[in-house]
Amino acid sequence: MKVALFVTCLVDLIRPSVGMAAVKLLRDAGCEVVVPAAQTCCGQPAVNSGDRADAVAIAKRVIDAFSSFSHVVVPSGSCAGTIKVHYPELFQDDPVMARRARDLADRTFELTTFLADVLKVGAIAGRFDAEAAYHDSCSGLRELGIREQPRALLAGIAGLELQELKGAATCCGFGGLFCVKYPDISEKMVDAKVDDILASGADAVLGGDLGCLMNIAGRLSRRGVPMNVRHVAEVLADMTADVPPVGGREARGSA
Amino acid sequence: MQSTARAFTANARQALDDAKLQVALARFPEGFPVKRRLAVERLPEFEALRDDAKEIKDHVLAHLDYYLERFEAKVAERGGQVHWCSDAEEARTLLVKLCRDAGATTITKAKSMIGEEIGVNDCLEEAGFKPVETDLGEYIIQLRHEPPSHIIAPAVHLSKDQVAEAFRAAHKDLPDDRPLNEPQEMLDEARAVLRRAFLSSSVGITGANMLVAETGSIVLVTNEGNADLTQTIPPVQIVIASIEKIVPTLEDAATVLRVLARSATGQDLSVYTTFTTGPRRSGDLDGPQHFHVILLDNGRTRMLGGEFREMLRCIRCGACINHCPVYGAIGGHAYGWVYSGPMGAVLIPNLIGVDEAKDLPNASTLCGRCEEVCPMRIPLPRLLRKLRDQQFEAGQVPPLFRYGLRWWARLARWPALYRLATGAGVATLGRLGRRKGRFRKMPFAGGWTNARDLPAPQGRTFQQWWSAEKGVRQ
Ligand code: SF4
Numbered sequence: 001m002k003v004a005l006f007v008t009c010l011v012d013l014i015r016p017s018v019g020m021a022a023v024k025l026l027r028d029a030g031c032e033v034v035v036p037a038a039q040t041c042c043g044q045p046a047v048n049s050g051d052r053a054d055a056v057a058i059a060k061r062v063i064d065a066f067s068s069f070s071h072v073v074v075p076s077g078s079c080a081g082t083i084k085v086h087y088p089e090l091f092q093d094d095p096v097m098a099r100r101a102r103d104l105a106d107r108t109f110e111l112t113t114f115l116a117d118v119l120k121v122g123a124i125a126g127r128f129d130a131e132a133a134y135h136d137s138c139s140g141l142r143e144l145g146i147r148e149q150p151r152a153l154l155a156g157i158a159g160l161e162l163q164e165l166k167g168a169a170t171c172c173g174f175g176g177l178f179c180v181k182y183p184d185i186s187e188k189m190v191d192a193k194v195d196d197i198l199a200s201g202a203d204a205v206l207g208g209d210l211g212c213l214m215n216i217a218g219r220l221s222r223r224g225v226p227m228n229v230r231h232v233a234e235v236l237a238d239m240t241a242d243v244p245p246v247g248g249r250e251a252r253g254s255a
Numbered sequence: 256m257q258s259t260a261r262a263f264t265a266n267a268r269q270a271l272d273d274a275k276l277q278v279a280l281a282r283f284p285e286g287f288p289v290k291r292r293l294a295v296e297r298l299p300e301f302e303a304l305r306d307d308a309k310e311i312k313d314h315v316l317a318h319l320d321y322y323l324e325r326f327e328a329k330v331a332e333r334g335g336q337v338h339w340c341s342d343a344e345e346a347r348t349l350l351v352k353l354c355r356d357a358g359a360t361t362i363t364k365a366k367s368m369i370g371e372e373i374g375v376n377d378c379l380e381e382a383g384f385k386p387v388e389t390d391l392g393e394y395i396i397q398l399r400h401e402p403p404s405h406i407i408a409p410a411v412h413l414s415k416d417q418v419a420e421a422f423r424a425a426h427k428d429l430p431d432d433r434p435l436n437e438p439q440e441m442l443d444e445a446r447a448v449l450r451r452a453f454l455s456s457s458v459g460i461t462g463a464n465m466l467v468a469e470t471g472s473i474v475l476v477t478n479e480g481n482a483d484l485t486q487t488i489p490p491v492q493i494v495i496a497s498i499e500k501i502v503p504t505l506e507d508a509a510t511v512l513r514v515l516a517r518s519a520t521g522q523d524l525s526v527y528t529t530f531t532t533g534p535r536r537s538g539d540l541d542g543p544q545h546f547h548v549i550l551l552d553n554g555r556t557r558m559l560g561g562e563f564r565e566m567l568r569c570i571r572c573g574a575c576i577n578h579c580p581v582y583g584a585i586g587g588h589a590y591g592w593v594y595s596g597p598m599g600a601v602l603i604p605n606l607i608g609v610d611e612a613k614d615l616p617n618a619s620t621l622c623g624r625c626e627e628v629c630p631m632r633i634p635l636p637r638l639l640r641k642l643r644d645q646q647f648e649a650g651q652v653p654p655l656f657r658y659g660l661r662w663w664a665r666l667a668r669w670p671a672l673y674r675l676a677t678g679a680g681v682a683t684l685g686r687l688g689r690r691k692g693r694f695r696k697m698p699f700a701g702g703w704t705n706a707r708d709l710p711a712p713q714g715r716t717f718q719q720w721w722s723a724e725k726g727v728r729q
Contacts, residue, residue: 013677034729035718035721040670045663050644050652057668170622171620178618178620181656183702185585189583222708
């Protein structure tokens with residue numbers, strides 16, 4: 001099966017290892033992975049900031065870039081949500097584009113849902129010694145219904161024990177531009193999330209959205225709490241020994 | 256009520272620094288949300304009921320004129336009188352007139368958000384009356400001269416001590432050394448004081464949870480029974496309700512009631528649910544001699560014809576507020592006007608103007624928890640995005656964000672340029688951040704780095720890696 005990867009701008013720029021993990025997982029599942037060159041950002045900041053003109057322009061680009069693929073996979077719940085839920089809404093007054101947007105929405109999948117629901121990959125073997133709290137990102141959870149899929153895939157990882165957070169359905173306070181527009185409120189929210197994580201006794205945090213993970217990891221490290229924060233793809237691809245955690249330092253000497 | 260929504264950011268800062276408020280807010284997630292979840296789990300048809308309730312309100316909103324006229328005719332048939340007011344000013348003037356006509360001095364009042372909207376207490380006090388709130392929470396905040404911080408739990412921001420303090424300051428005729436440590440002691444004291452107010456009141460003012468078109472009835476739900484005393488003891492009852500409170504039939508009212516209390520407090524039904532139709536009839540043991548309903552528009556017809564119509568389905572259950580992490584961080588007063596949380600962030604700009612409440616649509620992560628729990632299936636995040644669209648179009652977005660976004664969006668549309676611009680930056684940051692894996696400070700990123708470290712980029716973009724790997728491009 002030929003699968004186009006929509007890398008997302010955060011993964012592309014900040015943490016390409018998540019993209020590499022996604023490539024490995026897709027290949028292991030028998031897919032041929034294609035990364036169209038004409039991709040950048042899904043336009044979520046514009047969609048959520050009322051900048052409709054730019055949101056529409058970016059969405060058109062993405063729709064063009066991925067028009068010829070039967071499956072588009074995104075290692076992020078919120079970026080996949082933008083494409084699947086918000087692109088069609090952007091073109092309510094343009095029936096032709098609306099149809100194309102819905103068509104792309106139907107062909108687009110968040111990584112763990114694609115593996116679990118479409119490819120029917122079961123538990124994936126690997127090793128990650130941790131008691132990990134799973135952070136369900138809001139758009140993944142509520143726009144796309146992602147909850148069981150990553151947990152089912154992780155069930156095969158040796159050494160991993162998953163903790164459910166008390167406030168599992170509560171936002172971590174990232175919210176894209178929200179966290180820089182309202183830093184005080186965002187700080188309070190991420191603190192609540194961090195407290196919840198600490199109360200669970202976890203020594204690692206896993207999630208499917210790099211934005212939330214950077215927010216949580218950034219706050220943890222500011223509070224001086226060591227924690228292994230990881231995108232779920234890195235754990236599933238068994239890459240954790242080679243790549244430092246989000247916000248963690250690189251082992252001396254490695255490139 | 257005077258709005259302070261313009262000062263949202265400062266209000267929020269103040270709320271975050273208010274230790275007592277933070278203690279009260281910290282209790283919140285364990286309260287209503289848990290009770291709601293349990294109530295919903297007990298009722299398998301809850302989701303279907305939500306659909307029914309939504310449909311009822313959608314139908315009413317599509318035929319609002321018809322149902323309002325029907326309601327008016329029914330109220331008249333039962334000997335009551337309906338008054339139409341287009342805005343708060345009109346409603347206040349009418350209210351004062353009705354109270355004067357009744358020769359009122361003490362006026363008892365049940366909790367009403369519309370009452371808050373039009374500032375009933377202030378206007379009655381100015382006109383020389385003595386309005387007394389009879390809902391315990393409302394009574395407490397009336398003593399403290401502050402607005403409610405939650406639509407169904409107006410004094411939720413307060414501690415026991417603060418309530419005791421307010422009681423000691425207000426009830427001067429009681430012995431100074433009386434014990435006021437336990438909630439029950441305060442409750443007893445409030446009950447005694449309010450009992451006197453009920454008995455001396457000549458006008459009772461209530462809101463309405465619903466207006467039933469087929470019978471001309473008003474529906475009121477409370478947990479304290481205070482609204483019933485407010486309606487039955489004084490000779491004159493005045494109901495203030497906004498026009499979207501209509502439901503067609505008693506059966507429809509029952510459907511809405513089934514989702515209302517469950518969503519609000521997790522009760523199957525509120526302790527008191529009262530249907531009132533017209534004034535006292537001959538043979539009735541109690542009830543008012545005069546029954547007035549003030550139907551208030553105050554911005555609703557404007558919403559009805561626009562993009563925010565769905566907000567008019569709101570039944571003021573507070574579920575969206577109870578589950579909102581932003582509300583959970585800053586409480587209700589920071590929003591600056593009568594409403595708060597997600598419903599407030601949509602309603603306030605609609606009712607007092609987006610200009611007056613620029614921050615409210617933006618101070619949300621759009622996490623979607625509110626929509627998930629809203630019994631009326633109001634797409635609150637979508638409505639917040641719509642407000643943001645309007646603000647952007649009207650040029651109300653701060654220049655830094657506007658240009659930042661523009662710049663990013665331009666780049667995002669030109670992949671080659673994007674690659675060039677980002678690749679170099681990522682390489683530099685990656686080199687600088689390699690040793691620690693994070694930055695504690697970053698120019699132009701104070702919003703982020705004041706509270707968190709910024710994880711450093713790994714140093715090479717995914718796209719560079721893919722090209723180096725000679726990965727397939729199409
Ligand atoms: S918006 Fe929905 S959840 Fe919020 S108060 Fe209204 S009905 Fe309740």
